[in-house]
Structures are given as C-alpha cells and as structure tokens.
Amino acid sequence: MNTDSALLAELHRLRRAVPEIAGSVLATVDGLLITSDLPTGDPHHVAALSAAGLGIAGRFASLAGQGPLRESVVRGAEGYVVIYPAGGEAALTVVAGARADLAWLHAEARTTIQRLGALWAAARRPEAATAVPPPADPAAPLTPRSPMTALPVGLRSEPEGWRLPRRR
Numbered sequence: 001m002n003t004d005s006a007l008l009a010e011l012h013r014l015r016r017a018v019p020e021i022a023g024s025v026l027a028t029v030d031g032l033l034i035t036s037d038l039p040t041g042d043p044h045h046v047a048a049l050s051a052a053g054l055g056i057a058g059r060f061a062s063l064a065g066q067g068p069l070r071e072s073v074v075r076g077a078e079g080y081v082v083i084y085p086a087g088g089e090a091a092l093t094v095v096a097g098a099r100a101d102l103a104w105l106h107a108e109a110r111t112t113i114q115r116l117g118a119l120w121a122a123a124r125r126p127e128a129a130t131a132v133p134p135p136a137d138p139a140a141p142l143t144p145r146s147p148m149t150a151l152p153v154g155l156r157s158e159p160e161g162w163r164l165p166r167r168r
Helices: 003-017 043-063 102-124
Strands: 021-028 033-036 072-075 079-086 090-097 156-158 161-163
Touching: 003 021, 003 033, 003 102, 021 043, 021 102, 033 043, 043 072, 043 079, 043 090, 079 102, 090 102
Parallel strands: none
Antiparallel strands: 021 033, 021 090, 072 079, 079 090, 156 161
C-alpha cells in the first residue's frame, strides 16, 4: 500500500468509527491538500482554510497561556468543523453533524492524527537513493580546462582554416 492510499484509508477508518462524520481533509500546515474524504465542497479551499484556522488557533492558545493546541472546534447551526494538528507538518479537518458526540470524535481523531502524522512524516523523509552526494574536496586542484581540450586530437590551424588530421 502506498502512502496516498494509506492516508486515505486512515480517513475512511475514522469515518467508519464515528458515523456522524460527513468527511475529512488532511492538509499541510501551508494549506496544500494531501488527501480528502470530503463528499461535498472544495477540498482545496478546506485545506487552505484549515491551515489558516490551525495557525490562528495555535497562536491564540499560546498567547492565552493554554499550551500547545490540541484541537480547534467551530460549531455551526448544522454541525461542527474540528481541526487537529497531525504531527508538525499536517492538519486534519473533520466535518461532523450536529448530533456528533465530540468526546468520542476527539478520542477517535487523536489516535488517527498520530497515525496520519507518522505516515506523512515518513513520506517526507528523504530516501537514501535521492541523497545529495558529498561535495568534492575543496582543497583538491581543479582539472585544467581550456577551449582546446574540447577539440579533436590532431586538429590544426592553417591559414585557410582548421584542418582535421588524416585518417590512415
């Protein structure tokens, strides 16, 4: 299973665990969509707003001296939008109906964000095959290069132009 399908499977697992969930979006903290289980609405806009909401809520919790943000809950007339930090690089946004049990939602979402955060962090780690080779020794002498090194061996200049060496 690749990372994209594993992340989406986690969103589906959360939705099965809490039936009142209408959908969810996993986004980067920069507001870019990672994956979505949102049946309606534009997941790209939700991802962007999630990052903004996470940033504001985190700053607000810190400024009020309440410690690191655990979740941000927005209650509307039709239900809830809850944003959870998923590791240091992502945010999970859950849309739930008005009858959702928030304590149950928080309990299920907290285990989900741990798995999502770990999956996303693992996907972002550079692989050994793509590692940048170590730089050359800065004290080593440079290879001498001149325009003549790119010319064929034996090429000579004559008054009428360049002459290639004869083939034997």
